[in-house]
Each structure stands twice: as C-alpha cells, then as structure tokens.
Amino acid sequence: MNEHQLLTTAFEKLLKEAPYLKDFFDSFGFEAASLTGTVEELFAGLSEDHLDDMGLTLDQLRTALRDYVEGMGALQQEIDTVEKLTIRGGFNKDREAEDFELDLIPGQITCIVGPTGSGKSRLLADIEWVAQGDTPTGRHILINGQVPDAKWRFSIEHKLVAQLSQNMNFVMDLSVEEFIRMHAESRFVANVDEKITAILAQANELAGESFTADTPITSLSGGQSRALMIADTAILSRSPIVLIDEIENAGIDRKKALALLIKEEKIVLMATHDPILALMGQRRLVIKNGGVAKIIETGQAERANLEQLEVLDRKLMALRHRIRQGETLETI
Template sequence: MDIHKITVVGGFGRGGEKEPLEGFELEMGDVASIVGPTGSGKTALINDIGLFAAGNTPTRRRILINDSDPPPEFLEDPARNPIALITQHTSFLSDLPVHRFLSLHAKIRKRGRPETIVEETLDFANQLTGEPINVDSAMTELSGGQSRALLIADAVVIGNSPIILLDEIENAGIDRSRALSLLRNYQKIFLFVTHDLHIALLSNARLVMRAGAMQALIATEEREQRMAGRLRQLDEMMLHFRDRIRAGERLSEEDLEARLAALTGAQP
C-alpha cells in the first residue's frame, strides 16, 4: 500500500474537554515537530499514532491513512507496519555484532544487495553520532547515542518506513542539524517530539500540546527559518566548548569572548 498522507483526528484532552485543534494531516516529505512542556501529552500523541488509535485510547483520537482507517495487517503484521517509532529508551536483546544484525534485517526486508544497504545504513548512522560505530561490536555494547543513531538509520534505510516518529533525539548526543539535513533527502513523513528550539524551527510546522490536548498547528515562517540559522551558530559554539571539555582541555574567557565577537560580527 502506497502511503500519501497520515491524518490525526482530534479527541479529548486530559480534563475531558474536546481538543482545540480538531486534527491535522501530514503528507510525504513533511517534517513536523511536537512541542510543549513536560507532561503536556507529546509522547501520548506519538503513541496514539504508533498504535493506529481508533477511538480506543484514553484520548479517543483516530488515525487515518490516506483518509481511511488503516488496514488490519498494519497492526497484525510487523513487516507491513509503515510506522517506525524511535523512543528515548533503546535497548537490544540481541548480542549479535552490528554488521550481522543489519545484514539479517536487510535480507528479511529483501532490500536490494544487503552489503550495499548495510554500508549505507552505517554511513547514515555515523553521520549522526560523534563516536563512530564499530561494526564488530555487539549491539548490546553500543552507547545510547550510537543505539539511537543506528535505529534511526535502520528505520530510514533498511526498514524503509514511510512514517518515522522520533522522541527527543536531542537527548542522545545526536547532531540535530545534520540529522534533519539527512532525513530531508528521503521522501518520508518525519514527526519529532522535541524540546529543542533548533529542531522546531527547522521543521515545516510545529504542533503545540498542552494539558494532554492538541492546541494548534503552526507553520514555520521564513523569518523563523532565518533565526534557526543564527541559532545554529550559537549551537556550534556550544558544541565546540563541549568537545574541548570532553577532550580534557581547559577553557578561557578570552576564547569565549573572541567567538562571541566573531558570531556578532557575522550577523547582518
């Protein structure tokens, strides 16, 4: 089944009131963010989507695929489920080496030549994480950031999932700007749960949550995208100092002042 869009039909908030936003839809190629304070219902929303809610969850939302109820096999057959959900908590039961794990998945999915697909997956993952993944390492030996990067790459490249839900990838040490840039090369629907300003501003739109209810869907304006470029410069400065701390170096106020001056001078 070719998927063209997904629709979330609004239900009810935590207090039993009807959601202010009656619903929203995302089409192939869209990148959207879910924003709101802790406890606002962001994770509950992506869980509704991942479960193809049909009025049978506490929120009573409904999920439609191409304007229709999802076919039963989406829930009954994991191989046909079009949604990949990458959560904050990743753990592997398999202690297979990374390369073997990916090769088996590629063969199961019948995704072209396994060795080529595996190479593309590893290249994708290594562009997201600061510490390259050793293909001979057991899956259970990967760090949290490596695990999350590998799962994202696996879902995009090998799983070829048309709809990918990502829960707070900024907490895994992943290069967010690089991740968004890479993901946009694939014609899929990406929905981020995030507290990260940069991710929200680089998305096509942001869904605002409060009190367990969808409040509004706000399209990102051009001026906000320009702000994202400036904020990235600040972010890169922070990453520079973080990497120096990790390398065991000392920092100086002079270096900070010099970088702030250069950043200010670079702005129009």
C-alpha cells in the same frame, strides 16, 4: 508462485527463484542444497516412518509449505504508498474537544512540543496504533483520507510506524554488521553488503564517535545506538512514518539525522524541547493538558532566527568538543 508451480518445479530452479525455501526444507532435515527432482517427488517418496519421525502427516507437511510460502510472499510485497496521514482531534484530559484536523505528507517534519507530562508521547502512541477513537484521547488517524485497513493496525509485516524512543539499548550478542545483515535478510533486501556499508557510513556521520562493523552492539554508547537505529530505519525500514521521542538527548548530529529521514521520503513526527529542532519542522503541535492546544506553522521570521540559533549551537558543540578533548575553557 502458485501451488502447482511450487510442487512441480525442479529444486535447482525453485531455490534460485525462492531462496527462502532452503530454510523451510532444512528445518525439516531435508538438506535443501542436496535435493534433486521436485517437491512433489520428494513428498511422494516419504515413508510413513519418516513422517512419524517428523510428527506430521503428508497433508500437514503440504499445508506447512503452502502457509510458509504465503507468509514469505506477504513479507516481500511492496508496502502501500502513504501519500497523506490525517490526524483528527479528540479531546484533552478535561474532555474538552480538540478542534483540528491535520494532514501530514512525506518529506515533512512535524514537531510536538509541550511540558513534560503534557501528552506528547500519547499523541505519538495514537499515531503508532492508528487510533480509531479507541484510545484515551478519542483521536482518529486516517491513511490517504480513508479509515485504514486492519493490516496497518494488527499486521506485523505492514507496520505503519517506525519509532525511535529516548532509550535505545541492545541486548543481543551480535556485531553491528551481524545486526544490520539480520535485519536486511529478514526483509529480503537485494545487495545486503551494500546496505550494510551505507548504514554504517550514515550512522558514523550521525554519531559523535565512530564505530566499526565488528563492534558489538551491546558496547555502543547511547548516541551510537541511536545513530545506528536512525540510519537503519531510514535505509531499511519500509514503514512510511517515523516517530522520534526527544532526539536532542541522543548525542548525535540532529540536523543530519532529520535530513537523512526526509531524503528517504518519510513522514517525521518528533517530540522535542529543542528550539532548533522545533524550528526545523514545517509546523509544531503545542500539547497542553493532554490535548493539542495550538498548531503553529513555522514562518519566515522564525526561519531567520533558526540560522542564528544554529550559529550558537555550533559554538556550543565546539566547546563540548574541547571539553571532551581535555581542554580548558579559559577563552571562548
């Protein structure tokens, strides 16, 4: 919508085409729902006293409206497709060069493994910040084979990465439904109620214990909080890359969580100590002394072992369930 259309379109039509304008006019005390005529006519009818009360000149009000529309338009733009993320090696803590260049594509899981303090979180941070040799590791991140546009680094509305940290605590006084609705509406998502239903259903699939739409988010357990954020990230977030830090500690169904993210065509990087998660990835980056020491592609033999590990894991999960239910483990 250009400026001429903005100023000359009748309010009834304007608010249907751009419903977010209601918030703009309401914020200046105009009660958008009762406005008639056009924006131009509204502005022309404002007295000097009215403008003084608002603390604006007419030109400033016009500029505020134009900037608001441009900003909201930027939020609604489709995010550029990320077909490939490239990591170019930098150096480790001893300033020894990392000799690798790795391409990651949507639908892949790449695991990051190594001892505590080895530099796994540093690698995740380099990707999140779209490093250009300006972080302690000297790594470079390319998008679709090119040096990324500045918007990937500095723009709030074009976040390249969604990150799920080890600790997920809410401080807002909202219900689960209100939280999801606020996120969906901020992204101008169509069919908000359908998204709320889908996210809640997926979150309950992942969580060890189910919760309802009216549950306060501050009362969610750690596992429930992580399940909600994974479902929300998969379904609502436009960020093409998801970084996960130690999902094994979250108290959720790890396999379903990863399957959900892959289904939504995300590039997934996951720091983990869990052998099952490590073997679920296409590859794993072995971090030592702050650098990538080795890249291991998951082979057929490891895939076969994964099936055996999953059998053991299901047995352990069944034992955990019995413990939670107050049963004894005299026989297993």
